[in-house]
Amino acid sequence: MTYTWTIQLFAGLPERFGVAAITLEHNSDTITAAALKQLLAAAYPQHAALIGIAFVACNHSYAADQTTLRSSDELALLPPVSGGEEPASGTAASMEMYVITADPIRESDVVAKVIVPAHGASLAFVGTTREWTHGQRTVKLEYEAYAPMAIATMKKIGDEIAERWPGALCAISHRIGIVGLAETSVVIAVSAPHRGDCYEASRYAIERLKQIVPIWKKEIWEDGSEWKGHQLGPWNPTVPLTDY
Incomplete structure (x- = not known):
């Protein structure tokens, strides 16, 4: 039996990969974050270096390499965020923090x-x-x-x-x-x-x-x-x- 894994992409990744989300077929319903990145690197070897420095997010939290993921989780591959030198969306309610x-x-x-x-x-x-x-x-x-x-x-x-x-x-x-x-x-x-x-x-x-x-x-x-x-x-x- 195979399971479908969907991984959302953000920032410059959709431009690099040519899609907004990657779909993979895998023979297990569980996998570690590190193993998922290895699968992605094998599927997209031209982007292996970028995949290596990215982090997997699972259900809106960063997943360490040893974290176990499920195919039903909400998954995303996140490139480095826009930290740097010192100096779908809509408006939320006015008093939300x-x-x-x-x-x-x-x-x-x-x-x-x-x-x-x-x-x-x-x-x-x-x-x-x-x-x-x-x-x-x-x-x-x-x-x-x-x-x-x-x-x-x-x-x-x-x-x-x-x-x-x-x-x-x-x-x-x-x-x-x-x-x-x-x-x-x-x-x-x-x-x-x-x-x-x-x-x-x-x-x-x-x-x-x-x-x-x-x-x-x-x-x-x-x-x-x-x-x-x-x-x-x-x-x-x-x-x-x-x-x-």
């Missing part, structure tokens, strides 16, 4: 979600499209997200912050689609009883977002474009941040 949206984001709306009487400090990190990077002029950015998993991992960041800095609150809104020059792509709002915790939690939130949230960006120039992934060394979203 974690939002993926194609609409413009207002900083004040996100900050309002974390303002509570018990907190004396709040901060907003606002990421915008910059024009020049390493001497190359960007015309605009295009963002893509694996939306349900992106929201789940943003909530994970909020939970981690609440554990590390008791009482701290976090809200994150991220754009998808085209984001023009000087337009806002992401707002991360954090509040805490005291400013020291607020500063630390805010920095943690943006670094963790760049590490684990499945959002990708395409830099679009006057003469071309390129999907940008993680640029801070080997990408491993299954490990915690160690500098906090």
Whole structure:
């Protein structure tokens, strides 16, 4: 008996593979994430190097190599997310803490979600499209997200912050689609009883977002474009941040 395995693709992968999702036939209903990647590499040897640095997602969570997968799981192959140098979708309800949206984001709306009487400090990190990077002029950015998993991992960041800095609150809104020059792509709002915790939690939130949230960006120039992934060394979203 054979089983059908369907693996969704994101960011630049559909362009590379020529399909939005890969379908494989395999003689088992279970397989490890590492073995699935081996099957994909055998089926697409020209993309083996890219498959090797990608991660498998299973039911909206990153799957370590030894994780057992089932053919009925929701599976995706995720290239490195758009971490890098320091600076299907729709709008969610206004008071949801974690939002993926194609609409413009207002900083004040996100900050309002974390303002509570018990907190004396709040901060907003606002990421915008910059024009020049390493001497190359960007015309605009295009963002893509694996939306349900992106929201789940943003909530994970909020939970981690609440554990590390008791009482701290976090809200994150991220754009998808085209984001023009000087337009806002992401707002991360954090509040805490005291400013020291607020500063630390805010920095943690943006670094963790760049590490684990499945959002990708395409830099679009006057003469071309390129999907940008993680640029801070080997990408491993299954490990915690160690500098906090």
